[in-house]
Amino acid sequence: MSDDIKSIPQEGENNTMTIFDELYEFGKRRAKQTVWVFSDLQQGKYENAKRCLDTSLEDYEMLGRPADMMWYLGDSTESANFTELTRMAELQIDAFEKLGIPLCYATGNHDYDYPEACHRNNVPFTMPFYDAVREHKNWYTTKSCDETWFKVPFGNFMVYFFCDHVAKDNSWCSTHNWYRYGRENYPYTAEHFAAIRRDMETCGAPNIITASHYGFPGGNRDTAILSLIQPLPLNVRLHLYGHSHIGEYSCPQNRIFSQIQWVDWQDIPQVDVSSFEDIRGSYCRSVMMQVYEDDTLGRFLRNQKQHRIVSAFSPSCNSAERPHGYEAHAKKVNPADILPNP
Numbered sequence: 001m002s003d004d005i006k007s008i009p010q011e012g013e014n015n016t017m018t019i020f021d022e023l024y025e026f027g028k029r030r031a032k033q034t035v036w037v038f039s040d041l042q043q044g045k046y047e048n049a050k051r052c053l054d055t056s057l058e059d060y061e062m063l064g065r066p067a068d069m070m071w072y073l074g075d076s077t078e079s080a081n082f083t084e085l086t087r088m089a090e091l092q093i094d095a096f097e098k099l100g101i102p103l104c105y106a107t108g109n110h111d112y113d114y115p116e117a118c119h120r121n122n123v124p125f126t127m128p129f130y131d132a133v134r135e136h137k138n139w140y141t142t143k144s145c146d147e148t149w150f151k152v153p154f155g156n157f158m159v160y161f162f163c164d165h166v167a168k169d170n171s172w173c174s175t176h177n178w179y180r181y182g183r184e185n186y187p188y189t190a191e192h193f194a195a196i197r198r199d200m201e202t203c204g205a206p207n208i209i210t211a212s213h214y215g216f217p218g219g220n221r222d223t224a225i226l227s228l229i230q231p232l233p234l235n236v237r238l239h240l241y242g243h244s245h246i247g248e249y250s251c252p253q254n255r256i257f258s259q260i261q262w263v264d265w266q267d268i269p270q271v272d273v274s275s276f277e278d279i280r281g282s283y284c285r286s287v288m289m290q291v292y293e294d295d296t297l298g299r300f301l302r303n304q305k306q307h308r309i310v311s312a313f314s315p316s317c318n319s320a321e322r323p324h325g326y327e328a329h330a331k332k333v334n335p336a337d338i339l340p341n342p
């Protein structure tokens, strides 16, 4: 073991580094970029949010603040208690500002708990954390709450973030890859999602990563609307998502510990990074993703309470060629089954 590995702070019951910790340290030497990916702090109570966030930030400090960017995949807060969710949003804004690196935010279903309450009571809504990200210099999300996606260049990658969305007048809202209310008013057609795919095909980046609060078909939990973008271009190397808290027994039921799946019908892995909290999920976790000199990727799942890398995975550097007869054999998505106005 090299000296720099031995010098890493050790905590917990077992002071021996696992092979995953060593792989992470080895990868660090070859990584040209590192991204901290996390989701689902989502607490109704400020005290719980603070405890989980403090746990994760302490662990991030122990790692030596290795990230060049943060990708936050939704559910920053939970509940429609405006006072409480505002406190939790401010807690996170303050914490992430202090890290001084860009933050990309893809919203998730619980970010819309308050807009839904406002919809029921016919009063104007705000989204404290989303609004703060949108207005913050060097932080990124959709420019408008009714938009479905945004993209951010990252080295030789283009990163596409798919977001939940709500009408500016709150007449419709889409979460869980479906419709929360106002389905009859939903404006997007199949052409909208085909245009996203065309943008990916023509973006000019040699590699693409996609990220969302949700998985594509084949992933854990809700996947319907994202399926409209398939088939994904062959240079999509990886999809990252949250929402499905690993270790939560209520959902997704028999797949509760599933961390990595493949996008249905395609040679593209998708990684569940959830959750930042340990009340629904089994522990506070996040992913450190390293990008190496040759643009290959290393994904390291971190137990932030135990200060351990608990699993490691590297996607292949090339997707398999589009299987012959994809259209004939892949499970076809019929936009009319998903969209109110296909």
Ligand SMILES: [Fe+2]
Pocket (backbone or CB within 6 Å): 075, 108, 109, 110, 213, 242, 243, 244
């Ligand atoms: Fe969620």
